[in-house]
Amino acid sequence: MIESLIDACLGLSRLDVLVSGKIVDVYSGNVFDGFVGVKDGLVAYVGRKPKPANKTMNFPSKYVLPAYIDGHIHIESSLMTPSMFARAVIPHGTCCVIADPHEIANVMGLDGIRFMIEDAERTPLKFYFMIPSSVPSTNLETSGAEISLKEIEILKKFKQILGLGEVMNYKGVINKDRSILDKIKMCREMIIDGHAPGLRGDELCMYVSAGIGSDHEVASFDEAKEKLMLGMWVMIREGSTAKAISSLINVVSKGCPERVMLVTDDRHAGDILHEGHLDYCLRRAVEEGLDPIDAVRMVTIKPAEYFGLKNLGGLSPGKSADIVIVDDLKEFRAEAVFINGKLVAENGRYLGAEAKAKK
Ligand SMILES: [Zn+2]
Secondary structure, rough: HHHHHHHHHHHOOEEEEEEEEEEEEEOOOOOEEEEEEEEEOOEEEOOOOOOOOEEEEEEEEEEEEOOOEEEEEEEHOOOOOHHHHHHHHOOOOOOOOEEOOHHHHHHHHHHHHHHHHHHHOOOOOOOEEEEOOOOOOOOOOOOOOOHHHHHHHHHOOOOOOOEEEEEOOOOHHHHHHHHHHHHHHOOOOEEEEEEOOOOOHHHHHHHHOOOEEEEEOOOOHHHHHHHHOOEEEEEEEEEOOOOHHHHHHHHHHOOOOOEEEEEEEEEOOOHHHHHHHHOHHHHHHHOOOOOHHHHOOOOOHHHHHHHHOOOOOOOOOOOOOOOOOOOOOOOOOOOEEEEEOOOEEEEEEEEEOOOOOOO
């Protein structure tokens, strides 16, 4: 694999695809007229000169970006299955989502999560999942199923599982409640997402000390600053229900973009159809005055860094060729979307192939 990338870069073999346009470099924040070369589904070349390729696609006045990653979403809120959700969001430039299947888990438990993982495998969209930490969310609830230590042990073995989903029982953490602390300990070496609206001061320190690394429930500038100061990542969500960009965008524009990302949390089918997915978040962030390259970083390299997805998030040789071509950095209308170097959407139309459902 490395050899074939090196050969293609040397010009000894032809690239599969060469894309030209205004290349957006999310690492240093530059935009330049250049080329991205794809070989075997990976980026093989990024530079200012063309290279021999089997197929050349020129987008002279358009922008070439890494495709987008949604760091926190509940697919069930879209009322679609993962494979249908993929068809809806790929044409908007999304290549990857990190989903917390706690809604289906509350009804069907492990079987429901297994269904989500299997159905997700049928599409080109990259799906990762967090293990629901709070099913049921309190002991006052009568849920259809429970995700206990036994289920967590099983789920940890799936390659699509990145860690423990939003720990909403923050009172339990602070009060050293065994049931939640045991789950956290079991996922200690993985990512642990938070959910702690308004938690501040000593209680926040206790919560962070459990290894909880992010929060998407932050509501104010001061709360965001305090959480960032303690080393957490802040997920600014702009979905169908909660909308936090207008109140939190200052966190980024005032010089603290390093550990902040844009996520949707919940996105209804009609809103995806009419307004979009992460392209809508980008549009909203830029409308609120955020630098467009900073906004793009918050849906590409930032979630890739936080979740340790080494091969995603930027146009860099060796990484997955997940690319979106947009008309401008204001509306972010996606003209073409590539996942693993394959054209999967064009002008809003989904072109991806799907595997058949398992019986
Ligand atoms: Zn959530």
